Amino acid sequence: MIRPIVTSPIMLRMPSVDATPEDAHIGQDLIDTLATHAHECVGMAANMIGQRKRIIVVQDGPHALLMYNPVILERTNEYQTEEGCLSLPGTRPATRWRRIRVSYLDESFRPVTKTFSGYTAQIIQHEIDHCNGVLI
Numbered sequence: 001m002i003r004p005i006v007t008s009p010i011m012l013r014m015p016s017v018d019a020t021p022e023d024a025h026i027g028q029d030l031i032d033t034l035a036t037h038a039h040e041c042v043g044m045a046a047n048m049i050g051q052r053k054r055i056i057v058v059q060d061g062p063h064a065l066l067m068y069n070p071v072i073l074e075r076t077n078e079y080q081t082e083e084g085c086l087s088l089p090g091t092r093p094a095t096r097w098r099r100i101r102v103s104y105l106d107e108s109f110r111p112v113t114k115t116f117s118g119y120t121a122q123i124i125q126h127e128i129d130h131c132n133g134v135l136i
Contacts (some may be wrong), residue, residue, distance in 0.1 A: 071103045071104070074100065081123075098118065
């Protein structure tokens with residue numbers, strides 16, 4: 001289901017809680033909502049659609065990568081950039097890492113640990129910040 005985008009900084013600053021298999025419908029809602037906003041957005045966190053759960057979806061090439069309870073385990077090669085967000089107007093400076101190793105549960109709630117780099121790593125970091133209540 002396509003959900004409206006939350007723009008309230010108060011709501012977006014509230015940290016999210018871990019997702020469970022009962023939250024799978026939220027993951028599908030994120031995929032559907034991201035697809036609708038594909039012309040202007042490359043990733044979303046559940047709090048952007050009003051759900052305080054640690055769930056993100058990231059456009060990874062032609063595929064939407066869904067992650068439940070993502071945690072960054074390792075970071076390499078820090079850099080400075082500027083990012084925008086569908087939930088907030090304008091852009092803001094951000095510190096990111098070119099390569100990250102992430103632990104998460106996949107769409108079937110199976111544990112995965114994977115290394116990401118480049119733009120995909122940047123998107124994942126932005127969306128995990130959302131889960132932590134950090135606005136970028």
